[in-house]
Amino acid sequence: xxYAPAILVGRLTRFAARLRxxxxxxxxxxxxxxxxxxxxxxRTLSGFPQGLVVVSGSSGKSTTTKxxxxxxxxxxxxxxxxxxxxxxxxxxxxxxxxxxxWRGRVPGDVAVLEMDEGHGALVMQGVDARVVCLTxxxxxxxxxFHDSEMVASMLARIAARAGESIVVNADDAYLERLAARVRPxxxxxxxxxxxxxxxxxxxxxGYTQTSDARLSSGTDVxxxxxxxxxxxxxxxxxxxxxxxxxxxxxxxxxxxxxxxxAKAVLGERFSSSTAADAxxxxxxVFGRGERTTVxxxxxxxxxxxxxxxxxxxxxxxxxGTEQILFAIGSDVxxxxxxxxxxxxxxxxxxxxxxxxxxxxxxxxxxxxxEIDRVEPDLGSALDDFLAMPAPASGVKxxxxxxxxxxxxxxxLGLAGAE
Amino acid sequence: MTLxxxxxxxRLQNTNGDAENARVLATRARWAGLxxxxxxxxxxxxxxxxxxxxxxxxxxxxxxxxxxxxxxTMHDEFRRWGxxxxxxxxxxTGWELLSWGIExxxxxxxxxxxxxPGRAVPRANRVTGDVVVKSPRFGVLVxxxxxxxxxxxxxxxxxxxLRAGHGNGRDSGQEGAVMGDVYGTHLHGPVLAKNPEFxxxxxxxxxxxxxxxxxxxxxxxxxxxxxxAARAAQLTAAGVSIxxx
Numbered sequence: 001x002x003y004a005p006a007i008l009v010g011r012l013t014r015f016a017a018r019l020r021x022x023x024x025x026x027x028x029x030x031x032x033x034x035x036x037x038x039x040x041x042x043r044t045l046s047g048f049p050q051g052l053v054v055v056s057g058s059s060g061k062s063t064t065t066k067x068x069x070x071x072x073x074x075x076x077x078x079x080x081x082x083x084x085x086x087x088x089x090x091x092x093x094x095x096x097x098x099x100x101x102w103r104g105r106v107p108g109d110v111a112v113l114e115m116d117e118g119h120g121a122l123v124m125q126g127v128d129a130r131v132v133c134l135t136x137x138x139x140x141x142x143x144x145f146h147d148s149e150m151v152a153s154m155l156a157r158i159a160a161r162a163g164e165s166i167v168v169n170a171d172d173a174y175l176e177r178l179a180a181r182v183r184p185x186x187x188x189x190x191x192x193x194x195x196x197x198x199x200x201x202x203x204x205x206g207y208t209q210t211s212d213a214r215l216s217s218g219t220d221v222x223x224x225x226x227x228x229x230x231x232x233x234x235x236x237x238x239x240x241x242x243x244x245x246x247x248x249x250x251x252x253x254x255x256x257x258x259x260x261x262a263k264a265v266l267g268e269r270f271s272s273s274t275a276a277d278a279x280x281x282x283x284x285v286f287g288r289g290e291r292t293t294v295x296x297x298x299x300x301x302x303x304x305x306x307x308x309x310x311x312x313x314x315x316x317x318x319x320g321t322e323q324i325l326f327a328i329g330s331d332v333x334x335x336x337x338x339x340x341x342x343x344x345x346x347x348x349x350x351x352x353x354x355x356x357x358x359x360x361x362x363x364x365x366x367x368x369x370e371i372d373r374v375e376p377d378l379g380s381a382l383d384d385f386l387a388m389p390a391p392a393s394g395v396k397x398x399x400x401x402x403x404x405x406x407x408x409x410x411x412l413g414l415a416g417a418e
Numbered sequence: 419m420t421l422x423x424x425x426x427x428x429r430l431q432n433t434n435g436d437a438e439n440a441r442v443l444a445t446r447a448r449w450a451g452l453x454x455x456x457x458x459x460x461x462x463x464x465x466x467x468x469x470x471x472x473x474x475x476x477x478x479x480x481x482x483x484x485x486x487x488x489x490x491t492m493h494d495e496f497r498r499w500g501x502x503x504x505x506x507x508x509x510x511t512g513w514e515l516l517s518w519g520i521e522x523x524x525x526x527x528x529x530x531x532x533x534x535p536g537r538a539v540p541r542a543n544r545v546t547g548d549v550v551v552k553s554p555r556f557g558v559l560v561x562x563x564x565x566x567x568x569x570x571x572x573x574x575x576x577x578x579x580l581r582a583g584h585g586n587g588r589d590s591g592q593e594g595a596v597m598g599d600v601y602g603t604h605l606h607g608p609v610l611a612k613n614p615e616f617x618x619x620x621x622x623x624x625x626x627x628x629x630x631x632x633x634x635x636x637x638x639x640x641x642x643x644x645x646x647a648a649r650a651a652q653l654t655a656a657g658v659s660i661x662x663x
Contacts, residue, residue, distance in 0.1 A: 147433065147478045334562045336607020339435030358647035362611055365641040366438075366445055374644065 003040050003103060006033050010097045031090040033097060041093050044100075045127045048080065050110040052127065053265055056120050056158050057135030057169075058151060059206070059306055060254045063245070064135055065114040067258030067279055072110065074278035075266055080108035092123065110265065121157035132162040133261040135254070137174040137208050138306050148174060148208040162186055167261045169253070170220065171198070173209040189264050190220040191256040193249070194234070197223050201249055203315070206308020221260040223252040233259060233276075240272050243280035248312060255279050291395065294412055295386045301408075302399045311341045313399065321394035324349045325385045326364065327378055328356040329403030335359045343367045350388070353381035354404045378404060379411050420453040421624055422466050426474040426512075428458050430485050434564065434606040436475025436509040439617075442610040443471055443624075446617055449635030452625070462491040469495075469504055470624045476510025476606055479566075482528055486515055489531055496533050503627060505620045506533075506600040509609070510565060513595070513602030514538040518571065534595045534602045536571030545584040548656035549605055551593045553578030556616040558660050559593075560649045561605030569595065569604075577603055582656035599623055612649060614642045 010033040033040055045052050055065045069081045082095040099106045115123065137151050152174040159166050159178060165187035168175040179188045192215040204210055215222055222234040231252035233240040244251040263270045291300045304310040326349050335356055348370045352361045361374045375381040400408055425440035440456045447454035457466050477485055499506060514520045516533040523540040544566040551559040559578060568587030577594025585593030585604060594603040610617035618634055625632035653660060
């Protein structure tokens with residue numbers, strides 16, 4: 001009964017927000033409940049019968065969370081999870097309210113939460129987790145986090161809330177150092193890639209600092225091979241074939257992270273074939289090499305979130321692709337940290353657009369890329385790009401940052417807007 | 419005759435893409451029809467015979483000691499380059515390591531190489547954001563800063579006066595330090611791409627020393643138009659109105 005009044009107020013706020021913005025989610029109900037019942041979030045998160053599982057890190061946490069939830073659900077576990085946009089305090093409370101009964105209780109055996117690495121340390125104060133999975137430390141959103149050490153120290157605070165085990169990327173030197181400092185009684189599980197997979201990634205895996213040695217087959221979960229959108233995991237010596245939501249080594253690493261975490265959560269109940277089937281059934285993610293038809297044109301969308309995903313995705317665009325649109329939005333406040341990347345393989349870009357178009361054009365030009373046009377207005381750029389006759393070779397390719405992706409979706413009226 | 423630009427310690431000192439300024443110099447030299455190459459140097463043994471310019475970027479605080487040890491193995495070369503007029507561009511912690519020293523918030527001090535006057539001292543909070551500097555040598559410089567220390571002792575020879583941002587801090591109203599052709603600045607990232615006038619002055623110095631002539635190439639005009647648009651956007655963001663030449 002303790003939270004019934006707060007829940008009622010939260011519900012009414014949500015109702016009002018929905019009237020204003022039909023179909024839209026809102027963080028306002030969460031903000032209000034956090035204000036009038038400040039302990040609701042902590043108590044609810046700590047109250048799931050089979051505990052709380054947290055996924056955090058610089059990159060790959062959304063995909064890893066989705067994969068982990070799919071594996072657990074395939075094992076008939078009732079999972080509460082948050083949409084990836086609701087990974088900070090207000091959003092999290094709003095997400096809980098969506099599922100809560102009138103007393104504020106949220107159904108589910110286990111909660112799996114994607115946690116923003118910046119806000120997570122704060123949200124997790126006083127919350128007990130069973131298992132914490134950490135994906136990596138990358139230079140990302142640098143004007144928010146300033147440097148990798150700050151990210152690592154925030155992840156350490158999240159990891160410190162784990163009562164049973166932490167699951168870490170063994171190829172990330174920052175996470176390995178963090179794993180060496182867990183308190184006694186907390187188990188450390190690892191995932192990573194083999195020497196062969198590492199050797200096949202000439203630019204590395206994008207971590208701020210890569211560990212000196214790879215894991216060897218035996219006790220951990222390894223990415224053994226990656227071939228396009230399929231991969232083979234090595235689970236303590238046994239080979240497990242899986243399908244990925246898109247091509248790329250980083251998706252295979254996310255799958256290994258989810259697989260290892262599910263193993264830690266389920267223990268004896270874990271089945272590798274159930275996990276493999278669940279992973280293979282995950283649909284492709286919007287904006288990640290997804291191909292779709294817009295205004296009668298085949299278009300491939302490529303989302304870049306940080307320098308390493310930028311490099312991986314740019315490398316995966318077929319050489320000679322005739323028509324490329326580059327959209328860099330206001331989410332990249334200072335593009336300086338993208339400069340070590342190399343986009344020379346693109347050779348030519350049709351239009352550079354977005355609020356940071358001039359900065360992006362400058363960077364591409366020093367990579368030796370020819371730019372046909374710089375158009376700061378994203379809407380006009382999209383209209384003109386799609387109106388160009390279909391290319392003789394390749395497919396129209398739109399490379400965008402998260403902010404530019406949202407604006408692109410809205411402008412083109414594409415479904416699935418978050 | 420190939421102009422050789424050394425990118426120093428890119429493994430540890432390239433947090434914000436500062437080391438890419440070496441590539442900017444080489445690219446502009448090539449656009450001008452000159453031969454140019456970038457050599458990445460992590461240890462003294464890798465130093466090339468001929469050095470026409472040095473770029474030393476910023477790293478994180480955890481690598482200060484390691485970077486300092488590596489730089490100390492090139493201490494004599496640094497003194498010689500400084501005396502001979504080889505342009506040296508140092509940014510962020512790279513600049514701090516070339517100063518008299520760095521005072522850390524913990525109370526510990528790290529002795530610098532003493533190539534540039536002044537020292538880095540802790541500030542209460544990290545500063546990040548747009549910086550606009552009016553420089554007597556290079557006109558208006560535009561860039562980003564992200565640092566947790568101020569810089570004192572360079573009051574007699576700053577890079578320029580601040581129009582926006584924190585710069586050297588301590589109410590100095592100044593940014594950067596200059597000694598001959600050795601430059602220290604908080605402006606991180608592709609400062610030479612964003613400020614072509616700065617880049618071209620360094621290239622002129624390099625060319626003159628090498629007995630060559632530098633005239634910006636045609637391609638530079640196209641690319642500098644992007645720089646100009648990026649500068650205009652950043653000046654607006656910083657709330658500074660300066661008519662661009």
